[in-house]
Amino acid sequence: MTADSGAMIVTLRHVTREYGAAPNLVRAVDDISLSVERGGFVSLFGPSGSGKSTLLNLIGALDRPTNGEIELDGQRLDLLSRDELAQIRLNKIGFIFQAYNLVPVLSAVENVEFVMQLGGVPQGQCRSRAMELLAEVGLAGLEHRRPGELSGGQQQRVAVARAIVDNPALVLADEPTANLDSASAHNLLELMRDLNRSHGVTFIFSTHDKLVMESARRLIELKDGKIISDSCQASH
Amino acid sequence: MIDAQSWLVLWKLASRNVARNRRRTALTTLAVGLGVWTSVALAAFARGISGEMADNAIYDLTGHVQVHHPDYPQDPVVSNSIPDSSAKIMQALPPGVVLGSAARVRVPAVVRSEKKATGVTLVGIDPDAEHGLSFIGDGVISGRPIEGPDDQGIVIGQKLAEHLQTALGRRVVVMSQDVNGKLAERGFRITGIFDAELEATEKAFIFCGRGTAQQLLGLGAQISEISIVGQNRDGADAIVNAVQAAVPEAAVRSWRKAAPFADALLRVQNAFLKFWFLIVVIAVSFGLINTIFMSIFERAREFGLIQSLGMRPHNVIVQVALEAFLVLLGGMVIGNCGAWLTVRALSGGVDLSRFARGMEMMGVSRVVYPTILARDIITANLFVLVLCLLGSLYPAWKASRLPILEALHRTH
Incomplete structure (x- = not known):
């Protein structure tokens, strides 16, 4: 795939991420170059330890590469400070974690509002937008429950709503269906695909789940930190 | 700069986190309260002694x-x-x-x-x-x-x-x-x-x-x-100036110079009280910092989460400091009320007849009436608030520097 910086939301150039030091050096990502187009629905797959999560963390500005360049929406992440990276995560990226990762002291609607409030959106707008999105992900009536009072599937839906509430350019999902039963996983996938189609949000997710892989338009296979295949699938 | 919306989020997180582990919060708040109570109550007792001492010196023909x-x-x-x-x-x-x-x-x-x-x-x-x-x-x-x-x-x-x-x-x-x-x-x-x-x-x-x-x-x-x-004693210097202008040929002295022993004791007592406040605050702040560290350790994953969602490191510091502030505020309310009640209970005076001879050497009466001064309340509370908040900045800073990925993968 060739990089066209205008059409591409993410571009990686010769990115390497190493952990530890010799002789115990681990190269989790090994000289990867990759571009992802805007509006893409991309699945990273491969065996455990292949570098999927590390790659997502690098793209999501949660980690820094040992070598190489990462460009997100035209900005070089490897050159930014902690504060600037926090701003990038806030404004441009939505995260869906495997373990839901909701703030336990906030209710569902407050978890969704959280990102908007950090971005300085007025409270009235935050509340109405959060309520609207929770209804969209099928959680109407559960807005004021805290994470401990919601099922795994419901929590993951809250996490999806939180990820897209501030209209990010990119949503990163790390094994989003791993902790869900098949019915919840199917519903979640439908939801993400709807959002991808209707809102044009770019999704990149790592997965082992065949169902998830089948729903992706682009499949990138990783092994030992390297891309071993990169293919497009027929549109769903 | 932190905008109004971010303050709202930080306040919400801080107040709910403080209410989360109620027993720990209650114990820490009580420890702060105890510190404030001992500081203010001791100051009131000391002021009672020094006030008696100075008033006795003034009433013993010295005047202001x-x-x-x-x-x-x-x-x-x-x-x-x-x-x-x-x-x-x-x-x-x-x-x-x-x-x-x-x-x-x-x-x-x-x-x-x-x-x-x-x-x-x-x-x-x-x-x-x-x-x-x-x-x-x-x-x-x-x-x-x-x-x-x-x-x-x-x-x-x-x-x-x-x-x-x-x-x-x-x-x-x-x-x-x-x-x-x-x-x-x-x-x-x-x-x-x-x-x-x-x-x-x-x-x-x-x-x-x-x-x-x-x-x-x-x-x-x-x-x-x-x-x-x-x-009152504090107005003496102004009277000295006015009287000196009226009778320039005379020697005009305030009670501080006429009764230098009482004045010296008052000064020593002021310094002692500040030193005592400092000791109490150091003891309280160690407890507070330890509690904050425990709380941060337990919530490392959440700190990783909120930073991964875009909260800036300095906002994390403010959130932790706000939590410390809430505990301090509760402790100060308890401590000040306790001190006020103590002084009120002793408003009839504390009979020190058993130590009368020793007390008399210092010019102190047999019965001491504890007196709360606004400046002692302000000083004791400011010491606790400012120094403990400064102390809380260290664990707060540590929380803001937690590596996000490492924090997100903590299991507790």
Whole structure:
């Protein structure tokens, strides 16, 4: 795939991420170059330890590469400070974690509002937008429950709503269906695909789940930190 | 800069996190409260002692301001006398600034009974001027007080009467030196016995009419001192300046210079209280910092999460500091209320009769009335608030520097 910086939301150039030091050096990502187009629905797959999560963390500005360049929406992440990276995560990226990762002291609607409030959106707008999105992900009536009072599937839906509430350019999902039963996983996938189609949000997710892989338009296979295949699938 | 919306989020997170582990929050809040309570209550007790001490010094004929001949403070003899300028001074002072003034003759003397003799200070007074200004205006417990400037009787202290082995109605001889340097001697009948807060005062002073003393010493209309009592101790310096302007030829001193021991003790006490506040705050802040560290360790994953969602590191510091602030605020409310209740419960005074002799050496009364001063409350609370908040910044900073990925993968 060739990089066209205008059409591409993410571009990686010769990115390497190493952990530890010799002789115990681990190269989790090994000289990867990759571009992802805007509006893409991309699945990273491969065996455990292949570098999927590390790659997502690098793209999501949660980690820094040992070598190489990462460009997100035209900005070089490897050159930014902690504060600037926090701003990038806030404004441009939505995260869906495997373990839901909701703030336990906030209710569902407050978890969704959280990102908007950090971005300085007025409270009235935050509340109405959060309520609207929770209804969209099928959680109407559960807005004021805290994470401990919601099922795994419901929590993951809250996490999806939180990820897209501030209209990010990119949503990163790390094994989003791993902790869900098949019915919840199917519903979640439908939801993400709807959002991808209707809102044009770019999704990149790592997965082992065949169902998830089948729903992706682009499949990138990783092994030992390297891309071993990169293919497009027929549109769903 | 943190915008209003971010403050709202930070406040919400901080307040809910504080309420999350209620037992731990309650214990930490109580520890802070205990620190504030001991600081304020101890300060109130200490202020009670020092207030008594200073007031006793002032009430023992010192007053808030004294006017003397310039040489009198170093050599309080009869020749270092001044004209009575009380009226001129009172005219120079704005109305309401002082409660009153008293002109006195005050010289060293020897008093002798038929059995013993001892050195004392002979004080010639106008009793009408002394009411409310010194203990002698109200302190006679048997016999009668001095009734006017020309009263021919003498009033001595209870302890002095015991020492001289004399009693009411008996005669004593008072000897001093007159203005010409000759022996001035006269017999007096004891017409009154006074009781003072301090035994030392009862042994040190004898009182007669001011005119009688002037006649004995050949002073004419001259006096030894003018004692002025203002509304409170803190206003003394302003009175000194006004009086000095009115009588530039005289030596005008505030009670701080006239009773330097009391002043020095007050200063030492101020320093001691601040030192005590500091010790308490250090102890409290160690507990607080430890609790915050525990709380951060337990919530490392959440700190990773909120930073992964875009919260800036400095906002994390503010959130942790806000949590510390809430605990401190609760502790300060508990501590201040506890101290107020303690002082209220002791408003009838703390009886220190068992330590009366030791206390008396410092000029302190047998009964101490704890006094809460606004400045002690402010100082103690500011110490706790500012130093503990500064202490909380370290764990807060650590929380903001947690590697996000490492924090997100913590299992607790």
